[in-house]
Amino acid sequence: MTADDGTAADEALVGGMANAGAVIRRGDVVERPAPRTARALHAHLLALEEHGFDAAPRPVRLTADGREQLTFMPGDVALPPFPHWAMSESALRSVGSLLRRLHDASAAVAVDARAEWPRALADPAGGTMLCHNDVCPENVVFRDGRAAALIDFDLAAPGRAVWDVAMTARYWIPMLDPASATALFPAGLDAPARLRILADSYGLSAQERAELPDVIEQATASCRAFVADRVAAGDPVHVRALSERGGWRRWDRCEAWLLARRDAFRAALLH
Structure with missing residues (x-):
């Protein structure tokens, strides 16, 4: 226009x-x-x-x-409630491949140690590579059904590759109990199988696969703390989102579900 x-x-x-x-x-x-x-x-x-x-x-x-x-990065961006095309297995594979491309390039770029990188969603273990930390559907640009670009690096901070994969998994598997997922995602998504697809398309090592379920639980706790900080500060966007998505009971339910499914996730990743 x-x-x-x-x-x-x-x-x-x-x-x-x-x-x-x-x-x-x-x-x-x-x-x-x-x-x-x-x-x-x-x-x-x-x-x-x-x-x-x-x-x-x-x-x-x-x-x-x-x-x-x-x-401007041209293409299609999935917005909630997320359409079936964005949650297809081929779309998920392309997200894993794109994240690996980002990490391979980032590993070759020194992180500016003078910058005050945001800590809200950063890897608590730290790291030498700059992670995106927010590879949610709204931040991935698709072309012809494949993830083609990443946008919105505002939360980027140093960390480990497995942390960025865990954060990505939270949004794309999704790592949510079925009751929480139903409001935003298509029904019937097989979380363990999709987690394996993400790990395979990214090319996670055996050690990272063994670590991933625990790191996802850590990332979920960090995301909960992030929301709590925003709500405590009176941020109207996060206050409204928390209310509309079931409040803290939704977070309790999600964390309990992750704990109960940990062995299933690990088995899907390692066998």
Whole structure:
């Protein structure tokens, strides 16, 4: 769409929670609130491109009013309730492969130790590689049914590859009890089988496969703490989401389900 004077018209992009209503597309450029780590993050994204990872937005510039401009990544983004095409096994495999491509490039890029990377969803064990930490459906761009690009690196922080895989699994398997999953995901998704597909498509090592169920439980606890902090601060988006999705009882139910299914997940990953 263009304006009458020939310039690109503003288009508000939907999806996500943190920057809802604040992300604008102007032609081939997206403008959005800049994270505190924008300068270090932009340098990292440019370095990823130099190492062959072209599946992330390219930084354009930072504006004087605290926003960032990035190249627009064309394609389809799944929004809740998530459609069947986004939760197909082939889509899941492509997500695992794309995450591995990101990690292979990130492993070759030194993390800026001077940057104050966000800790809210970061790997508590730390690490030397910059993880995305938020590979949810709203942050994956699909083309022709395959995951083609990752967007929204606001929560990126140093960590281990297995942590980023665990965070990704939470959203794409999903690692939710059936009662919680039914509101957002298609029915009948086989969690252990899908976890194996993600691990296989990513190429997890045997040691990482053995660790993954425990790391998923740790990642779920971190996500719960993240929500609790936002709710305690009065963030209306997270307060509303918590209320609409069953409150803390939903988190209790999910954590109990993960614990009860741990052996099933480990068996699916290792056999």
